[in-house]
Amino acid sequence: MKQARLAREEIARTEASKRFGKYKDEEKKEVREADVKKTETIKEMCARWRACDTPDSGIPEDYKYVHRFLRGIKFTAREVEEFSIALVEFQGQESEKAGLFFSVLINYGKDRDYMVHTRHMESVPDILGFNNKKNIIVNGNIGHYVGSHMRDGSLSVRGNIGNYAGNAMRNGCINIEGNAGDLLGCELRGGKIIVLENAGYRVGTVMKGGEIHIEGDIGSIGDVIHGKIFHRGKLIVDK
Amino acid sequence: MKNLIPVWEKARGHYHYPSLKEPKVVDKLDGGACYDFKKRETLVDKNFVDETSRKGGITSDQCLEGILIHEIGHYMTFPRTLGTLILAAKMIDDFFDKQDQETRGFVLQTYADMADDLDSVLKEQRTNQILDIRKACQAGLEGDELNTNVRAVMLAYLHHQAQREYKLKPELKENFERMKEIDFLNENVEAMRLGIWTFGNIIVDMLKKYGGAKGSCNGFGPSDMELKGILQNASPEDMKEALREISGKITKREFDKLKEWLKENGTKLPQLPQAITIGTSGGELPVDQDVLDYYKQLSMNYPLVISKKLLETESTIRTWSDTEKWRPCKDPGLALPGSSGGKILPGITRSIRIEHRPIKSTDYKVPHLLVVIDSSGSMPVPDQRKSYAVLGAYCAARSYHLHGSSVGVINFSSQSFYLPYTRELDHSLGAISAFQGGGTVVDIEMVRKMLGPEMAELYAKNPEYSMRRLPREAIKKELSIGVPDDVFKAESIDVLMFTDGGIYNLGEVLSLFEERAELNRATVVLTHGFEQEIKEFSEKINVHEIEDEKDIPNIIIEQTKRNFAHFAEARG
Secondary structure: OHHHHHHHHHHHHHHHHHOOOOOOOOOOOOEOOOOOOOOHHHHHHHHHHHHOOOOOOOHHHHHHHHHHHHOOOOOOHHHHHHHHHHHHHHOOOOHHHHHHHHHHHHHOOOOOEEEEEOOOOOOOOOOOOOOOOOEEEEEOOEOOOOOOOOOOOEEEEOOOEOOOOOOOOOOOEEEEOOOEOOOOOOOOOOOEEEEOOOEOOOEOOOOEEEEEEEOOOEOOEOOOOEEEEEEOOEEEEEO | OOOHHHHHHHHHHOOOOOOOOOOEEEOOOOOOEEEEOOOOEEEEEHHHHHHHHHHHOOOHHHHHHHHHHHHHHHHHOOOOOHHHHHHHHHHHHHHOOOOOHHHHHHHHHHHHHHHHHHHHHHEHHHHHHHHHHHHHHHHOOOOOHHHHHHHHHHHHHHHHHOOOOOOOOHHHHHHHHHHOOOOOOOOOHHHHHHHHHHHHHHHHHHHHHHOOOOOOOOOOOOOOOOHHHHHHHOOHHHHHHHHHHHHOOOOHHHHHHHHHHHHHOOOOOOOOOOOOEEEEOOEEEEOOHHHHHHHHHHHOOOOOOOOOEEEEEEEEEEEEEEEEEOOOOOOHHHEEHHHHOOOOOOOOOEEEEEEEEEEEEEEEEOOEEEEEEEOOOOOOOOOOOOOHHHHHHHHHHHHHHHOOOOEEEEEEOOOEEEEEEEOOHHHHHHHHHOOOOOOOOOOHHHHHHHOOOOHHHHHHHOHHHHOOOOOHHHHHHOOOOOOOHHHHOHHHEEEEEEEOOOOOOHHHHHHHHHHHOOOOOOEEEEEOOOOOOHHHHOOOOEEEEEOOHHHOOHHHHHHHHHHHHHHHHHHO
């Protein structure tokens, strides 16, 4: 009787465990960590960005301060582009500081052509391209005072630009694929600004030279002292 | 393929048996195999398996196992969710918008393959299968210089990670070194952005070097990242889930742009509820449903656990109140046969009448919530930037509401307005996310009144707001209609203030919170800069800082910790 009960229990257990037959003890296998080569330059740039606290004493003074702060870093155009992608984590901080950082990196970099990505940023950099002599492409929108005091080279914006674009620019070319804000080419002294869409109010205010080409609508024209403004290919201001 | 099911089970076993449908064998499939995200099934092309195993010199079972491991990897590792796929595709579109659609699709496909395969080669039980199938696929690309070179770099990378030798042409070494900088398996969105940018540039450079003519991207491998089809076929529920996931990873502005991009790609986005206006003490307030939905979805990522509080409650007890005639439908246990000579006679025998009598007792309950939120100019505008204050307040309001509590709101700037305690969650949330953008003055009187019996006075002055939707006659009759009675008891309300500091009448606010620290568990949540030194008073006041949205669940954890501390002190 006892034997019969034992046999019955055994059968029941075997039947029940059949469903789990495919589950076996796992063999111990190695699990590796991915080998990722970290770029030290970006880390260094990010560390200096965090530590940098601009004195807020005007654009030229702040620019000099940021330059002193970035002294000693060696970088390539690709690393500047990579930094613009990494910059998203700091976007709560000032837009001016970001613009000055890029301006210094580009002006003192060894390469000729640079790209800055802004599409992912919550607040976009201002004052980018300050004292610029290089070729810069901005992928996305950009803030105010972009291309300010630009001396040479080019600045192409694949998006919209804020107010005071090309402020006191001396030479070079700014090409904007989107819209431009107010006071475009304010105090412009030379070079060319091309806007493929609309421009805001007071275009060319106190302009003393150079050319502004606008393909879309114009809010209003400012007090031009000297220079040319073209609207859809037609010369509308010539002083 | 007679061994399909055993091989499938083996492949599934490598991932600890995920719950997936059995694979389907199809006659012709572009790319050879894919994981269909819409139907959630794996498809395999029989001819692709035969041809790859023949050309690559491996058995068809080995080939099938490699393919199935790879396809399950798309479900388990990358992209795993629709949200990750959308995010990756949007990043590629942002960085490589000058490239054609085919190239962008190829970057997405190969990036997803690399992330998936990398995870497999790092786990020794899957390493050989993936390397074998990748080598076999490589053998089938003879004569196609571009494809061979791109795949060779990818294969070299996988061999490097698997700590195996692989001979790579010297001219491709530079690309291989660049690929080593990519952290494919890092789920952080910024790491993914950098990775996609680096990876895309490698691919674009190779396309330029080895011929990027149209059509050359075809036939690279499984095309299971066919984005347009996935986006257009995704159900609104799937999309809602994906957007919820994405909203927690990126900024508000990028999220808005992503939604526009999805619309351009023909995606059906979930419908927003009808626009509402809410009655506040400041007048009718129109609610931006887009903002409300964004923060509501985001708040679902951070549920808060609220510790209960010992409060006076109204409950009932069963008592013997009287006797009545016993009827056959009634409980015979309650019958009193003594009243009818020991017999149970319907209509004659008396029975006990049970009554539920209300009594006052105490019980642990979740209190109601008063949210005091700063919407001054120094706070981020909720529809432009992710506001941690709004998000934190949403999380708190949702969690209290889930426990059956009512939520009242005071929104302060230069002027303050209040929303009476309500069970309408959307109304509370709408009042929380309203932005005024002025100075920072807390209306102390309003806070005091909202925290106690004086609330009735407040409502009496503005009955049209507190008793909205009720006719005037009804309002006159009963001031407390629509508001739970216990809201008028001071101890049954928790108060949470969300601010970035810079409060003009800080002294008054601190003394009020100090006074209410125990009674109303008054807590100040500091966000976005917290300029003033409120922390100095933290000995007496509950102060919590939010520097990142992931700090939000700590608001309540801090409260709970304090409660435990008081409990421990009391126990001595």
